[in-house]
Amino acid sequence: MLNPQLTPEGHLKHLLTIEGLPQRILFQILDRAVEFEAVAHQEVKKVPHLQGKSVFNLFFEASTRTRTTFEIAAKRLSADVINLNIGASSQSKGETLLDTVDNLSAMQADMFVVRHAESGASHLIASHVGPDIHVINAGDGRHAHPTQALLDMYTIRHFKQRFENLRVAIVGDVLHSRVARSQIHALTTLQVPEVRVIGPKTLMPPMIERLGVQVYHDMVRGLKDVDVVIMLRLQNERMNGALLPSRDEYFKYYGLTPAKLVHAKPNAIVMHPGPMNRGVEIHSEVADGMQSVILKQVTFGIAVRMAVMSLLVHPSAKA
Amino acid sequence: MKIHITHGRIIDPATHRDAPGDLYIAAGKIVSLDQCPAGFTPNRVIDARGKIVMPGLVDMAARLREPGYEYLATLESEMYAATVGGITSLSCPPDTDPPLDEPGLVEMLKHRAHGREQTNVYPLGALTQQLQGQRLTEMGELHDAGCVAFSQANAPLTDTQILLRALSYAATFGFPVWLQPQDAHLARDGVAHDGEVASRLGLPAIPTCAETIALNTILQLVRETGARVHFCRISSSNGLDLIRKGKAEGLPISCDISINHLHLSEHDIGYFNANCRLVPPLRSLRDRDALQQGLEDGTIDALVSDHAPVDLDAKQLPFEAAEAGASGLELLLPLTLAWARQRKIPLAQALSRVTSAPANILGIGAGRISAGSPADLCLFDPEREWEVTPAALKSQGKNTPFLGLSMIGKVSHTLVGGFIIHEDARA
Numbered sequence: 001m002l003n004p005q006l007t008p009e010g011h012l013k014h015l016l017t018i019e020g021l022p023q024r025i026l027f028q029i030l031d032r033a034v035e036f037e038a039v040a041h042q043e044v045k046k047v048p049h050l051q052g053k054s055v056f057n058l059f060f061e062a063s064t065r066t067r068t069t070f071e072i073a074a075k076r077l078s079a080d081v082i083n084l085n086i087g088a089s090s091q092s093k094g095e096t097l098l099d100t101v102d103n104l105s106a107m108q109a110d111m112f113v114v115r116h117a118e119s120g121a122s123h124l125i126a127s128h129v130g131p132d133i134h135v136i137n138a139g140d141g142r143h144a145h146p147t148q149a150l151l152d153m154y155t156i157r158h159f160k161q162r163f164e165n166l167r168v169a170i171v172g173d174v175l176h177s178r179v180a181r182s183q184i185h186a187l188t189t190l191q192v193p194e195v196r197v198i199g200p201k202t203l204m205p206p207m208i209e210r211l212g213v214q215v216y217h218d219m220v221r222g223l224k225d226v227d228v229v230i231m232l233r234l235q236n237e238r239m240n241g242a243l244l245p246s247r248d249e250y251f252k253y254y255g256l257t258p259a260k261l262v263h264a265k266p267n268a269i270v271m272h273p274g275p276m277n278r279g280v281e282i283h284s285e286v287a288d289g290m291q292s293v294i295l296k297q298v299t300f301g302i303a304v305r306m307a308v309m310s311l312l313v314h315p316s317a318k319a
Numbered sequence: 320m321k322i323h324i325t326h327g328r329i330i331d332p333a334t335h336r337d338a339p340g341d342l343y344i345a346a347g348k349i350v351s352l353d354q355c356p357a358g359f360t361p362n363r364v365i366d367a368r369g370k371i372v373m374p375g376l377v378d379m380a381a382r383l384r385e386p387g388y389e390y391l392a393t394l395e396s397e398m399y400a401a402t403v404g405g406i407t408s409l410s411c412p413p414d415t416d417p418p419l420d421e422p423g424l425v426e427m428l429k430h431r432a433h434g435r436e437q438t439n440v441y442p443l444g445a446l447t448q449q450l451q452g453q454r455l456t457e458m459g460e461l462h463d464a465g466c467v468a469f470s471q472a473n474a475p476l477t478d479t480q481i482l483l484r485a486l487s488y489a490a491t492f493g494f495p496v497w498l499q500p501q502d503a504h505l506a507r508d509g510v511a512h513d514g515e516v517a518s519r520l521g522l523p524a525i526p527t528c529a530e531t532i533a534l535n536t537i538l539q540l541v542r543e544t545g546a547r548v549h550f551c552r553i554s555s556s557n558g559l560d561l562i563r564k565g566k567a568e569g570l571p572i573s574c575d576i577s578i579n580h581l582h583l584s585e586h587d588i589g590y591f592n593a594n595c596r597l598v599p600p601l602r603s604l605r606d607r608d609a610l611q612q613g614l615e616d617g618t619i620d621a622l623v624s625d626h627a628p629v630d631l632d633a634k635q636l637p638f639e640a641a642e643a644g645a646s647g648l649e650l651l652l653p654l655t656l657a658w659a660r661q662r663k664i665p666l667a668q669a670l671s672r673v674t675s676a677p678a679n680i681l682g683i684g685a686g687r688i689s690a691g692s693p694a695d696l697c698l699f700d701p702e703r704e705w706e707v708t709p710a711a712l713k714s715q716g717k718n719t720p721f722l723g724l725s726m727i728g729k730v731s732h733t734l735v736g737g738f739i740i741h742e743d744a745r746a
Contacts, residue, residue, distance in 0.1 A: 181521060
């Protein structure tokens with residue numbers, strides 16, 4: 001099967017999922033992001049890479065952080081940015097997803113940044129748009145959130161320099177998490193030798209070990225000697241029901257507390273894709289503690305998204 | 320009209336015949352095999368050199384979308400697709416709008432479908448009113464109107480007390496009940512097999528135990544009531560094991576699988592191919608292989624098209640939101656042939672799964688070639704290759720996971736009751 005994200009020459013055409021992307025492209029994005037990070041420290045925080053290009057933020061599902069960082073990234077690249085909160089307009093009037101996309105394509109869009117509640121929405125859009133339009137998946141259902149995973153890799157590389165000697169644990173609701181899936185693909189592609197997922201059986205997807213991870217249900221054992229702890233958000237609606245009995249019990253077994261964190265390596269970093277539920281998956285003392293790099297993730301997110309956008313438009317140029 | 324079919328390779332799965340020969344047809348029936356009856360002067364001679372002459376196919380599951388879903392397909396378009404596919408008898412599930420739950424609707428459908436020169440249609444009546452799983456339909460009246468069996472189609476019947484009573488009532492009169500075994504609670508919101516692919520793509524999953532739990536429940540109710548039950552669309556190896564045990568125990572059961580589940584697995588979903596959104600879901604390769612074996616050893620009685628035309632708009636959606644179903648009338652024969660070729664199964668044995676075996680379950684006289692049986696026949700060129708494209712498919716439903724693939728075997732003539740209802744000059 002052809003990878004729908006790559007051109008026949010092997011350049012990135014769309015960014016839909018980390019799965020199937022060669023390591024070379026991941027490093028290309030991470031390297032380019034290093035250069036873009038400097039832009040934030042310039043007096044004029046702008047470069048002309050996407051001048052004259054129109055980037056449409058197509059958010060079929062609410063998001064503040066992701067949409068904002070995409071918007072900042074596009075603006076720093078000098079693109080024109082149009083934000084569409086589709087949930088509130090066309091879809092409620094009965095327009096189909098592809099009709100919406102066709103209409104926006106007719107407005108000479110160059111790039112769509114898509115967030116949608118259903119897995120595969122970005123693939124569908126990418127298979128439908130004209131040859132000159134790029135699609136970035138900003139989160140589709142439970143499937144993928146590739147830019148989040150890339151900024152997480154950027155953060156890990158920033159603090160740990162290398163990937164080939166790391167032990168990484170991802171903790172929480174892996175079943176419903178597009179972030180976790182993309183992180184797993186990114187970590188394994190970057191040759192991280194040991195990726196662990198930790199959570200109750202009700203929140204683990206079937207056969208997840210086929211993706212190259214080790215499954216732990218005991219958090220203390222799972223955190224033993226890890227270099228990186230990635231906490232996942234637990235959605236409110238999943239806290240009381242048939243998946244979990246209560247948020248208190250979840251916190252008891254899977255909340256990251258200082259007492260549990262001591263089992264990780266002393267210099268382990270703590271990450272979270274946000275937004276955090278303090279007291280549900282993470283204790284405030286850890287979230288605000290020395291080992292937390294959660295706010296750095298947000299900052300790095302802008303540079304990484306700039307790198308992705310610029311790579312799509314200029315696959316071979318330097319940043 | 321008298322027809323002489325000459326120089327064909329005649330395969331009759333019911334009698335395991337596979338030999339060259341001639342067929343003589345008069346007054347809608349086969350009057351003689353091989354021997355020319357005295358004084359027989361045909362109005363038409365069909366030269367079947369290089370072709371296989373077999374009983375017309377009997378498809379146990381084809382949605383014609385009438386009444387209620389004429390925007391998806393019409394009786395005309397789908398009946399035509401059936402004839403092009405060599406299908407001369409089909410049964411249609413009651414999941415129309417309104418469902419086939421009262422005699423008037425069945426009579427109307429039969430009236431629309433029973434022109435003289437068309438594929439025979441055998442409707443399935445709804446087992447419960449509106450398929451809601453609460454109140455029984457007038458099975459006796461529906462039977463008199465032409466329903467050959469009773470079914471819930473894909474609609475759940477979650478209340479086991481009602482299921483027990485429905486089976487008891489049907490058993491009173493010897494009416495067969497066709498059920499698709501899938502536990503509605505375990506299948507809730509699911510769209511794919513709970514394996515590697517669903518986990519990778521982030522699709523809500525349906526575990527195999529949704530099938531085995533439903534099967535175990537129904538099998539136990541069969542033991543209680545003695546009802547004759549046909550299981551529709553088995554999808555898993557574990558499910559198949561339960562059927563095998565039930566048959567060994569002597570229970571009055573039979574089952575079918577779809578052409579999609581015979582050839583495909585969860586991996587064919589690829590990057591969210593909505594044409595692979597099916598009910599039940601495509602399962603693992605191991606399951607697929609077990610189904611291929613089960614169809615060969617006869618644990619699975621029949622292979623069906625599970626034809627469900629869906630329009631493009633309902634498929635051009637994210638996988639979860641896409642409507643389930645695949646078009647299949649025109650693929651039933653070539654995909655049966657492909658399975659026989661892959662597993663080196665003699666054609667007379669393989670073709671029984673789409674002729675004599677389903678005819679036996681339906682209790683109709685079709686699906687065989689013998690003197691005195693109705694002249695429902697399919698002639699096909701076993702060498703001819705064709706590509707599955709939207710234009711090549713006559714069905715209004717262009718939705719099939721096999722789009723773009725090459726098929727071997729093309730129907731040249733379809734006869735129903737001695738009438739040539741389809742003739743492809745090129746084949």
